[in-house]
Amino acid sequence: MTDTTSFYELTVNGSHREVRDSWIGESLLYVLRERLGLMGSKGACEQGECGSCTVLLDGDAVCSCLVLSASAVGSNIVTVEGLAPNGEPSDVQRAFVDHGAVQCGFCTPGLIVAVHHLLEHNPDPSMIEVKEALSGNICRCTGYGRIFAAVETVVAVRKGAGS
Amino acid sequence: MTVHVPTSLDEAVQLLVANPTARLLSGGTDTMVEVNFNRTKPEAVIALRRIPSLREYSIGPDGIVIGAGVPYASMETGPLAQALPALAAAARTVGSPQIRAAGTLGGNLGTCSPAGDGLPVLSALNASINLRSPRGTRTVPFAEFMTGVKRNSRATDEIIESVSVAPTTGFQDYAKVGVRNAMVISVASVCFVHDRNTSSVRVALGAVGPTIIRAREAEDWLAGRVDASKQLPPDGALATEFARLVASAARPIDDHRSTAAYRRHAIEVLARRLYLRSTT
Ligand SMILES: Cc1cc2nc3c(=O)[nH]c(=O)nc-3n(C[C@H](O)[C@H](O)[C@H](O)COP(=O)(O)OP(=O)(O)OC[C@H]3O[C@@H](n4cnc5c(N)ncnc54)[C@H](O)[C@@H]3O)c2cc1C
Ligand code: FES
Ligand code: FES
Numbered sequence A: 001m002t003d004t005t006s007f008y009e010l011t012v013n014g015s016h017r018e019v020r021d022s023w024i025g026e027s028l029l030y031v032l033r034e035r036l037g038l039m040g041s042k043g044a045c046e047q048g049e050c051g052s053c054t055v056l057l058d059g060d061a062v063c064s065c066l067v068l069s070a071s072a073v074g075s076n077i078v079t080v081e082g083l084a085p086n087g088e089p090s091d092v093q094r095a096f097v098d099h100g101a102v103q104c105g106f107c108t109p110g111l112i113v114a115v116h117h118l119l120e121h122n123p124d125p126s127m128i129e130v131k132e133a134l135s136g137n138i139c140r141c142t143g144y145g146r147i148f149a150a151v152e153t154v155v156a157v158r159k160g161a162g163s
Numbered sequence B: 001m002t003v004h005v006p007t008s009l010d011e012a013v014q015l016l017v018a019n020p021t022a023r024l025l026s027g028g029t030d031t032m033v034e035v036n037f038n039r040t041k042p043e044a045v046i047a048l049r050r051i052p053s054l055r056e057y058s059i060g061p062d063g064i065v066i067g068a069g070v071p072y073a074s075m076e077t078g079p080l081a082q083a084l085p086a087l088a089a090a091a092r093t094v095g096s097p098q099i100r101a102a103g104t105l106g107g108n109l110g111t112c113s114p115a116g117d118g119l120p121v122l123s124a125l126n127a128s129i130n131l132r133s134p135r136g137t138r139t140v141p142f143a144e145f146m147t148g149v150k151r152n153s154r155a156t157d158e159i160i161e162s163v164s165v166a167p168t169t170g171f172q173d174y175a176k177v178g179v180r181n182a183m184v185i186s187v188a189s190v191c192f193v194h195d196r197n198t199s200s201v202r203v204a205l206g207a208v209g210p211t212i213i214r215a216r217e218a219e220d221w222l223a224g225r226v227d228a229s230k231q232l233p234p235d236g237a238l239a240t241e242f243a244r245l246v247a248s249a250a251r252p253i254d255d256h257r258s259t260a261a262y263r264r265h266a267i268e269v270l271a272r273r274l275y276l277r278s279t280t
Helices: A028-035 A091-098 A108-121 A127-133 A145-162 B009-018 B031-036 B079-083 B085-092 B097-102 B105-111 B118-124 B216-223 B236-248 B260-278
Strands: A002-004 A008-012 A015-019 A054-057 A060-063 A076-078 B002-005 B023-025 B044-047 B057-060 B063-067 B128-133 B136-141 B146-148 B159-165 B172-177 B188-195 B200-206
Touching: A028 A054, A054 A108, A060 A108, A060 B097, A091 A108, A091 A145, A108 A127, A108 A145, A127 A145, B009 B044, B009 B128, B009 B159, B057 B079, B063 B079, B079 B085, B085 B118, B085 B172, B085 B188, B105 B118, B105 B159, B118 B172, B118 B188, B118 B200, B172 B260, B188 B260, B200 B216, B216 B236, B236 B260
Parallel strands: A008 A076, B002 B044, B023 B044
Antiparallel strands: A002 B002, A008 A015, A054 A060, A054 A076, B057 B063, B063 B159, B128 B136, B128 B159, B172 B188, B188 B200
């Protein structure tokens, strides 16, 4: 059993990170950004509606604003920073840039995590599956067309590379 | 505030005895919204997500048992979806993929909102809720569990462990009306279960009353007119009258999401649609 009070450890992008002197009721989103300096995950609504805070928690794409940070001890957390660990953009990130799927960019990190998660579980999704998988990520700028085009490109390129 | 992360149900039960005011936390999709907006500041939290037994389900000849911590995502496809198509249909309508990866039936039951999408399904399936406390396990029929808007009969020292459902044979489905396709709280919903094993049709309504409503009059009316041990007849006039009776069971109100009149109309349309869908 872990009784967590003011000090606990999280596993983020494969590293052990100590969380000290925080209020124990903070969301994982808040802790990632304000305590651990990982500014990739964005916070817009803090009520699960927009998806800009999406991270992988033990492999599931979830809203980090709805995860009680101290309850995530022992879980494997991957943020958008963890998807491109060497500073090189991932194929998904590159495709977003190439297709102009990034305008203000606020929704982008959450979408990038959601797209990585989708393609890991379903490498050849139909357009309806793409739309369904991204229905928890709201974008106010692009109208989604460029985002879907970016996903299609990644799917095609990965298929080509595999054959 | 303290946060406890037990790894077994027994441990969680003991922690709840030691911290009687603690807030139980499953997926956090209801609770964390309250915490983020300062609507609640629990003294203690007991997080249940690292208790493996709560995240398991079993499907057997005697019935189906779903752990309180099984996320909706696990109900959408796979063995649970095959065993309980109505639950799968309801799970698919919840929030977004992110919400369904985290949210659970235990949390839906804990919150007990009349708009909770899991609840009409549990009602129409005649599900039982299994509650664990230091006194042992208590099993409560869903109809006795939900007592009002966000009220249930869980004792303060009880943890929802699982829900049990008897096996059914026949059509079952869930239909919901909301303002859009994703991320929407129900305006009105209907769960329709045709159980050939017990020769019955059971209908439960969501978001149109203080609790989930069973349309008993419509159920009885239909039972007097059809042989429910077989597939139901594709009879449009019968479906229309059945749907009218279902809608008359609704007790909707006007609120910020919709009006009472629209909700009652929606229930009638959904009930008719589900009846006819069951006949094909
Ligand atoms: C953006 C968004 C969209 C949503 N859309 C929908 C929707 O379409 N349909 C819908 O029905 N709901 C929706 N919800 C509400 C929520 O996702 C569901 O009610 C969900 O089932 C809650 O489950 P949870 O595990 O996340 O609950 P939690 O937040 O962990 O808990 C909710 C309540 O239940 C109690 N509880 C949790 N587990 C137990 C247990 N094992 N024993 C006793 N008490 C327990 C908690 O103490 C708390 O009071 C939405 C929420 C959000 C944020
Ligand atoms: S900030 Fe988490 S979903 Fe909007
Ligand atoms: S690019 Fe601005 S919200 Fe998506």
